[in-house]
Amino acid sequence: xxxxxxxxxxxxxxxxxxxxxxxxxxxxxxxxxxxxxxxxxxxxxxxxxxxxxxxxxxxxxxxxxxxxxxxxxxxxxxxxxxxxxxxxxxxxxxxxxxxxxxxxxxxxxxxxxxxxxxxxxxxxxxxxxxxxxxxxxxxxxxxxxxxxxxxxxxxxxxxxxxxxxxxxxxxxxxxxxxxxxxxxxxxxxxxxxxxxxxxxxxxxxxxxxxxxxxxxx
Amino acid sequence: xxxxxxxxxxxxxxxxxxxxxxxxxxxxxxxxxxxxxxxxxxxxxxxxxxxxxxxxxxxxxxxxxxxxxxxxxxxxxxxxxxxxxxxxxxxxxxxxxxxxxxxxxxxxxxxxxxxxxxxxxxxxxxxxxxxxxxxxxxxxxxxxxxxxxxxxxxxxxxxxxxxxxxxxxxxxxxxxxxxxxxxxxxxxxxxxxxxxxxxxxxxxxxxxxxxxxxxxxxxxxxxxxxxxxxxxxxxxxxxxxxxxxxxxxxxxxxxxxxxxxxxxxxxxxxxxxxxxxxxxxxxxxxxxxxxxxxxxxxxxxxxxxxxxxxxxxxxxxxxxxxxxxxxxxxxxxxxxxxxxxxxxxxxxxxxxxxxxxxxxxxxxxxxxxxxxxxxxxxxxxxxxx
Numbered sequence: 209x210x211x212x213x214x215x216x217x218x219x220x221x222x223x224x225x226x227x228x229x230x231x232x233x234x235x236x237x238x239x240x241x242x243x244x245x246x247x248x249x250x251x252x253x254x255x256x257x258x259x260x261x262x263x264x265x266x267x268x269x270x271x272x273x274x275x276x277x278x279x280x281x282x283x284x285x286x287x288x289x290x291x292x293x294x295x296x297x298x299x300x301x302x303x304x305x306x307x308x309x310x311x312x313x314x315x316x317x318x319x320x321x322x323x324x325x326x327x328x329x330x331x332x333x334x335x336x337x338x339x340x341x342x343x344x345x346x347x348x349x350x351x352x353x354x355x356x357x358x359x360x361x362x363x364x365x366x367x368x369x370x371x372x373x374x375x376x377x378x379x380x381x382x383x384x385x386x387x388x389x390x391x392x393x394x395x396x397x398x399x400x401x402x403x404x405x406x407x408x409x410x411x412x413x414x415x416x417x418x419x420x421x422x423x424x425x
Numbered sequence: 426x427x428x429x430x431x432x433x434x435x436x437x438x439x440x441x442x443x444x445x446x447x448x449x450x451x452x453x454x455x456x457x458x459x460x461x462x463x464x465x466x467x468x469x470x471x472x473x474x475x476x477x478x479x480x481x482x483x484x485x486x487x488x489x490x491x492x493x494x495x496x497x498x499x500x501x502x503x504x505x506x507x508x509x510x511x512x513x514x515x516x517x518x519x520x521x522x523x524x525x526x527x528x529x530x531x532x533x534x535x536x537x538x539x540x541x542x543x544x545x546x547x548x549x550x551x552x553x554x555x556x557x558x559x560x561x562x563x564x565x566x567x568x569x570x571x572x573x574x575x576x577x578x579x580x581x582x583x584x585x586x587x588x589x590x591x592x593x594x595x596x597x598x599x600x601x602x603x604x605x606x607x608x609x610x611x612x613x614x615x616x617x618x619x620x621x622x623x624x625x626x627x628x629x630x631x632x633x634x635x636x637x638x639x640x641x642x643x644x645x646x647x648x649x650x651x652x653x654x655x656x657x658x659x660x661x662x663x664x665x666x667x668x669x670x671x672x673x674x675x676x677x678x679x680x681x682x683x684x685x686x687x688x689x690x691x692x693x694x695x696x697x698x699x700x701x702x703x704x705x706x707x708x709x710x711x712x713x714x715x716x717x718x719x720x721x722x723x724x725x726x727x728x729x730x731x732x733x734x735x736x737x738x739x740x741x742x743x744x745x746x747x748x749x750x751x752x753x754x755x756x757x758x759x760x761x762x763x764x765x766x767x768x769x770x771x772x773x774x775x776x777x778x779x780x781x782x783x784x785x786x787x788x789x790x791x792x793x794x795x796x797x798x799x800x801x802x803x804x805x806x807x808x809x810x
Contacts, residue, residue: 330557333517333628334571334618335546337539344570348561425560425602 209395216383217396221403223297224379227372228365230301235308235361240354242268242309243316244342250321254328254338268310276307276368280375287375300377304365312361319353320346352422359415363408380404464530465495465625465658467516473524474511474682485511486682489525493660493675495625498652500669500690501662502705503679509662512679513628516660517549518542529626547575550619554631556611558603558618564590565599568617575622589617593647609640616647620655627651629661633668645671666705670694670769678702694767695740695774696798710765713778713803721804725783730805732783733762736797740772744798754790755781778803 209217242264248254249261274282280303284294287302323346331345347354370381380400388397474486485508493499501509514520515527518534526533534545558567565586572582590596593613603611612632619627629648633641649672652659663669669676669690676693678685680701686693697703712718713733721733734755738746746766752759759781766775777797781787783805791800 324557326553326555326557327559329519330551330553331570332519333546333549333551334574334622335543336570336574337543340574344562344574345559349559351561422561425604 209399213396213399217380217399217403220378220380220383220400221407223377224366224369224381224407226297227300227304227369227377227379228362231304231308231365232358232362234301234305235312235365236358238305238309239312239316239361240347242313243320244346246313246317247320247346248338248342254341268313271307271310272314274307276303277371277374279303279307280371284375295376297372297377297379299375300369300372300379304369304372307368308361308365311364312357315357315360316350316354319350319357322353323349352419355415355418355422359412359419362411362415366404366408366411380407465656466530467493467626467658467660468528468531469493469512469515469525470528471525472512472515472522472527474508474515474520475523484682486515486522489684491677491684491687493658495658496652496656497674498649498659498661498672500673500676501660501679502664502666502669502676503662503685504701504705505664507679507701508682509664509679510630511682513630513660513662516626516628517546517551519551547571547622548624549626549628550622550624551628551630552612552615552619552632554634556603556608556615556635558611558614560603563600563602564595564606564614567603567614568621571618571622585621586617589621592620592651593617607640608636609643612636612640612644613647616644616651620651623655624657626658626660629659631663632661634663634665641668642671648672664705666694666709670709670767674770678705689770691740691769691772691774694769695738695772709767710776711763713763717806718804720806720808722806723804725785725805728807730783730807731780731809732787732805733803734779734781734787734791735801735803736777736779736791737799738766738774738777739798740769740774741798743772744795745773746777746797747795750796751779754793754796755779758782 245255246261246264246268249257249264251258271279280300283303283306287299288294290302291298293299327345327349328341331341336344367381369377369379370385372379373382373385380403384397384400384404387393388400469489469491472486472489474484476483476485489512501512503509511520515522516529518527518537522535526535528534529545529549534542537545559570562570568586568589569582572585577585586599587596590599593616595610595613595617598606598610598614603614606614615632616627627648632648633644636644645668648659648661651657652672659672661668661673673690675688676690677687678693678699678701680699685699685701686697693702694706697706725732736746736751738744759779761777762780763778764775766773766777784790788802791802793800
């Protein structure tokens with residue numbers, strides 16, 4: 209590999225990091241409130257909103273069912289509205305966030321739902337309001353599960369970001385496709401894959417360590 | 426409640442139903458509530474609860490009308506599914522009755538809005554069978570939570586948490602996480618969390634059912650101590666009669682969502698009227714050994730034999746097993762074979778079984794109201810028992 213290739217690899221890595229990093233933060237900030245709402249508005253929950261619960265559930269399922277590459281194209285008008293462009297890293301961040309948010313919301317919902325009902329009851333019994341229950345019971349008690357779920361989301365986003373090349377966003381996945389698939393440059397492709405594997409391993413390691421620390425209490 | 430409550434002298438003697446709480450009735454904290462009602466009293470009025478399930482409506486509680494006196498330890502017992510938990514949860518409205526009223530300090534809580542409900546729940550503490558402690562918070566964090574969400578200043582939170590942790594005997598455990606505590610310690614944290622808001626009522630939901638017998642006793646004596654020192658009303662539910670016997674003043678037996686019987690503990694224990702009560706009392710009652718029961722004959726053939734006589738005491742009227750009197754009636758050779766007597770709230774109740782030489786007029790002799798509330802000949806044994 210030429211030094212130029214190393215430079216390209218490094219830039220692709222930074223592109224992936226930006227795309228996944230920004231989208232992951234959006235997914236986290238948007239996914240948790242959605243998951244909290246889904247759990248609280250479920251039948252017998254603290255919020256009585258069965259219709260909103262069903263609508264939100266259907267919308268989330270809709271986004272989850274759409275393949276990312278289709279979403280990427282279908283969202284182009286919206287992407288232009290938000291970022292003013294339909295190409296480049298920022299153009300990929302919009303569909304990536306929109307695809308990751310429902311994914312993470314569902315995973316977070318499962319963790320939140322597993323918080324024992326007795327704890328919520330105990331919190332009510334000591335005079336907690338809904339907000340207190342979310343803040344002091346649901347989120348802290350589900351934290352290990354939320355972190356585990358967030359790790360899964362980030363890893364799957366690294367995979368999805370490979371398709372961002374379709375809007376000229378670049379990144380590691382795009383580089384692997386262009387050099388490995390279109391130019392038969394196996395060396396570059398293998399190098400990219402090594403970097404991807406290392407990235408995924410590091411993300412997974414950080415997530416697992418955090419979960420283990422929390423569970424050890 | 427004033428802070429002085431926590432320092433209330435240990436030697437406050439408690440007469441059932443009249444407690445140190447009565448001195449608090451005129452305290453400013455009870456302002457705004459009906460003046461004639463003591464702080465910590467609960468009144469259930471025709472309470473009904475029907476759950477809607479997929480199999481149709483299920484009736485959990487029917488026509489429950491009873492008063493829980495302020496400052497008392499009130500036990501609710503019943504088999505599983507009798508509705509104990511539902512009834513207990515109507516007091517802090519974790520459960521909303523579908524009919525009737527629950528009055529706390531004379532106020533009907535069914536009409537409460539969210540703010541009133543939060544205020545009520547700060548006056549009514551609750552502890553649970555499985556403790557329900559937050560695993561992500563330390564002992565301090567758990568106990569402080571009721572104050573933190575109530576907006577109490579941090580400095581006061583620290584003093585009050587330290588105060589209750591001392592009361593429950595958990596000083597120095599502030600920074601421990603619940604997973605590192607034993608069952609008994611966890612329940613103490615639960616009690617501390619319930620008491621830190623200085624409630625006037627403490628609800629105990631099977632608080633000792635997950636604990637071993639020794640820990641159960643220590644938690645019960647802590648509850649008794651709290652009741653005596655802080656004068657708060659304790660309502661507890663259990664399926665173990667021994668818990669009722671240990672600390673309760675009054676008992677309510679629930680059966681299939683209805684009141685089976687109710688009264689002072691000694692009355693119900695000494696003279697259980699309902700089949701459900703008898704069934705629940707069974708574990709406390711040691712019967713005669715089987716080999717002996719099998720040997721007994723119900724009729725006496727006139728040969729020299731031993732008669733087994735059972736005297737029953739209900740605790741009523743201060744009548745107690747008077748040995749001199751028993752001996753005077755039964756004569757020489759009379760021995761105590763088994764005794765199941767218990768002294769509850771200064772009333773002696775239970776059974777006393779004696780062996781005495783068989784005689785023709787025995788039945789007549791023992792039918793004497795001065796000896797016991799009831800007496801019967803269990804049977805005769807040709808051999809010596």
